[in-house]
Amino acid sequence: MALEANYGMVGDFYTQNFTTTHTGDGDTLILNLGPQHPSTHGVLRVVVELDGEYVKKAEPVLGYIHRMHEKMGEVKTYLQYLPNMGRVDYLHALGWNWAYVGAVEKLMGIEVPERAEFIRVITCELNRISSHLLWWGAYLLDLGAFTPILYAFADRERIMDILQMVTGSRLTYCYYRFGGVSADIGEKFISDLRAFLAQFKARIPMFHELVTGNMILRGRCVDIGVLPVEMCRRYGATGPVLRGSGVAYDVRRFEPYSVYDQLDFDVPVGKAGDAMDRYDVRVAEMVQSVRIIEQALDKLPEGPFLNPDLPDRFIPEPGEVYYSVEGARGKIGVYIVSDGSPKPYRLKLRSPSFSNLSLFAELSQGTLLGDAISIMGSLDLVIPEIDR
Amino acid sequence: MATLGQTIKSLWSMVVGMKVTGIEFFKPKLTVHYPRKEVDNLGTYRGHCDLVAREDDPLTPKCIMCGICVDNCPSGCLSLTMHVVGEGKPRPAGGAGELMLAQEVILPGSIKKAPPTGKAERVLDSFRLNYNYCSLCGLCVQNCPVSSLAWSREAYLVGRSRQEFEFDLLARLRAKAASSQGVKAA
Numbered sequence: 001m002a003l004e005a006n007y008g009m010v011g012d013f014y015t016q017n018f019t020t021t022h023t024g025d026g027d028t029l030i031l032n033l034g035p036q037h038p039s040t041h042g043v044l045r046v047v048v049e050l051d052g053e054y055v056k057k058a059e060p061v062l063g064y065i066h067r068m069h070e071k072m073g074e075v076k077t078y079l080q081y082l083p084n085m086g087r088v089d090y091l092h093a094l095g096w097n098w099a100y101v102g103a104v105e106k107l108m109g110i111e112v113p114e115r116a117e118f119i120r121v122i123t124c125e126l127n128r129i130s131s132h133l134l135w136w137g138a139y140l141l142d143l144g145a146f147t148p149i150l151y152a153f154a155d156r157e158r159i160m161d162i163l164q165m166v167t168g169s170r171l172t173y174c175y176y177r178f179g180g181v182s183a184d185i186g187e188k189f190i191s192d193l194r195a196f197l198a199q200f201k202a203r204i205p206m207f208h209e210l211v212t213g214n215m216i217l218r219g220r221c222v223d224i225g226v227l228p229v230e231m232c233r234r235y236g237a238t239g240p241v242l243r244g245s246g247v248a249y250d251v252r253r254f255e256p257y258s259v260y261d262q263l264d265f266d267v268p269v270g271k272a273g274d275a276m277d278r279y280d281v282r283v284a285e286m287v288q289s290v291r292i293i294e295q296a297l298d299k300l301p302e303g304p305f306l307n308p309d310l311p312d313r314f315i316p317e318p319g320e321v322y323y324s325v326e327g328a329r330g331k332i333g334v335y336i337v338s339d340g341s342p343k344p345y346r347l348k349l350r351s352p353s354f355s356n357l358s359l360f361a362e363l364s365q366g367t368l369l370g371d372a373i374s375i376m377g378s379l380d381l382v383i384p385e386i387d388r
Numbered sequence: 389m390a391t392l393g394q395t396i397k398s399l400w401s402m403v404v405g406m407k408v409t410g411i412e413f414f415k416p417k418l419t420v421h422y423p424r425k426e427v428d429n430l431g432t433y434r435g436h437c438d439l440v441a442r443e444d445d446p447l448t449p450k451c452i453m454c455g456i457c458v459d460n461c462p463s464g465c466l467s468l469t470m471h472v473v474g475e476g477k478p479r480p481a482g483g484a485g486e487l488m489l490a491q492e493v494i495l496p497g498s499i500k501k502a503p504p505t506g507k508a509e510r511v512l513d514s515f516r517l518n519y520n521y522c523s524l525c526g527l528c529v530q531n532c533p534v535s536s537l538a539w540s541r542e543a544y545l546v547g548r549s550r551q552e553f554e555f556d557l558l559a560r561l562r563a564k565a566a567s568s569q570g571v572k573a574a
């Protein structure tokens with residue numbers, strides 16, 4: 001009977017996943033975390049079954065912010081789909097911008113001028129720093145420390161000011177174009193950026209002093225949510241979550257796109273795979289991003305920022321293409337099937353947060369509820385990216 | 389002994405953290421208190437798009453009514469009506485009707501080639517923007533063949549109803565031109 005109910009998908013999520021597997025000794029408590037819970041970063045709902053303070057079972061429920069991005073790709077033209085990309089992951093909008101324009105450029109064989117490639121590297125890495133900064137502040141907020149987010153936002157605001165100079169927006173950027181970017185970076189952008197980088201490098205040791213060494217934080221992170229590499233592989237985890245477990249996989253290094261092969265940077269990895277390692281990896285990545293931006297600024301060539309010989313209309317030949325970039329949360333992939341019409345026949349978005357969230361159910365099993373919150377925060381989830 | 393060392397270390401980590409906040413306490417304020425002060429970096433800010441007037445005639449936009457912006461807009465925000473001199477009756481250009489009832493995504497196949505500017509006998513009757521749907525993507529501004537659209541720098545736009553965000557850009561342009569002429573005359 002129970003099996004039947006499951007296969008026939010009768011009832012709501014709770015009935016399907018909890019009543020049939022309920023241990024039935026009457027001592028467990030079912031609790032909803034979210035969709036409006038301060039520690040779930042957006043509209044994510046997790047149903048947890050608690051035995052005292054221990055999590056017996058946790059099931060994420062998706063779909064609260066589903067906007068049918070993939071379906072929208074099928075009804076809009078290639079050009080018209082551009083603004084959607086800033087809304088998939090609003091914290092690393094330029095990463096998604098890049099994955100999509102990269103895919104269309106590959107499909108149509110559009111060349112990108114070198115200056116544009118460097119501008120993309122600079123802005124995308126800057127966006128990555130701002131995304132990691134927000135994660136840093138929000139994660140510590142989850143763990144009960146309010147002050148750090150104000151420090152993170154002081155720097156993040158400056159990044160947004162700099163990015164606003166060229167993109168015109170502060171969050172949901174729509175800046176990259178097929179064959180380049182939509183605006184050139186000027187003298188003011190470069191001088192402001194250099195000033196910011198110099199100042200930001202001095203701020204990172206301050207961040208460490210402020211919290212990284214703090215014993216309360218270490219108590220909440222060290223040895224919490226130890227993620228074995230094997231589990232990462234099973235769920236397809238990428239980005240800092242995977243690197244925290246010691247696998248140095250970074251798309252920028254292993255499938256270098258754009259001009260990343262000309263730039264020198266390290267891929268920071270953790271050892272134990274606990275929440276603290278994921279924390280360290282992200283902070284170290286900010287330092288690496290600063291390095292990348294500095295090199296890209298030094299090497300920035302002159303020339304056009306947009307391919308001058310673009311076609312009037314973007315209608316690719318029939319075919320399929322996959323293009324992936326390294327986003328702040330992991331590997332972003334865009335897969336397009338073209339049937340030769342002005343709109344994609346099928347468009348698939350591979351979002352890193354989806355895989356990273358999937359392992360939460362297994363990882364949080366048997367932990368304390370407070371630790372489960374810490375684990376969820378350390379995965380750096382962006383909910384709109386999970387619900388495409 | 390080990391526990392004592394641990395405790396001292398824990399307490400010290402707090403002191404170090406407090407030192408950082410202590411120093412920050414005496415630093416100048418970073419936030420801009422909005423109604424009393426405004427930010428000054430709106431030079432490249434994307435407000436809603438706005439029509440650009442001809443150099444020789446501040447009352448007429450550069451627009452040649454090709455409909456590219458109307459066709460390209462992913463959200464169907466833009467619509468324009470025009471008439472050809474001698475015909476009299478206004479008619480919609482670029483495939484979209486004058487009324488913005490449903491958001492419709494239009495194929496760029498309907499894009500007409502831009503007519504040569506010199507021979508333009510078309511007169512723009514209205515140019516509407518439904519800002520409620522606009523995603524500020526910039527496709528209209530960047531793809532206009534005669535640069536007739538530009539960003540307004542409107543960052544502080546507020547309204548009480550949806551209708552307040554349905555703009556007639558042609559009327560806006562004329563009002564702006566009239567007010568600047570008024571300033572000049574005065």
Ligand code: SF4
Nearest residue numbers: 451452454455457532
């Ligand atoms: S693209 Fe430019 S010229 Fe063409 S209709 Fe729009 S505003 Fe007018």
Ligand code: SF4
Nearest residue numbers: 461522523525526528
């Ligand atoms: S900015 Fe984009 S959404 Fe807004 S009117 Fe222009 S094309 Fe349409």
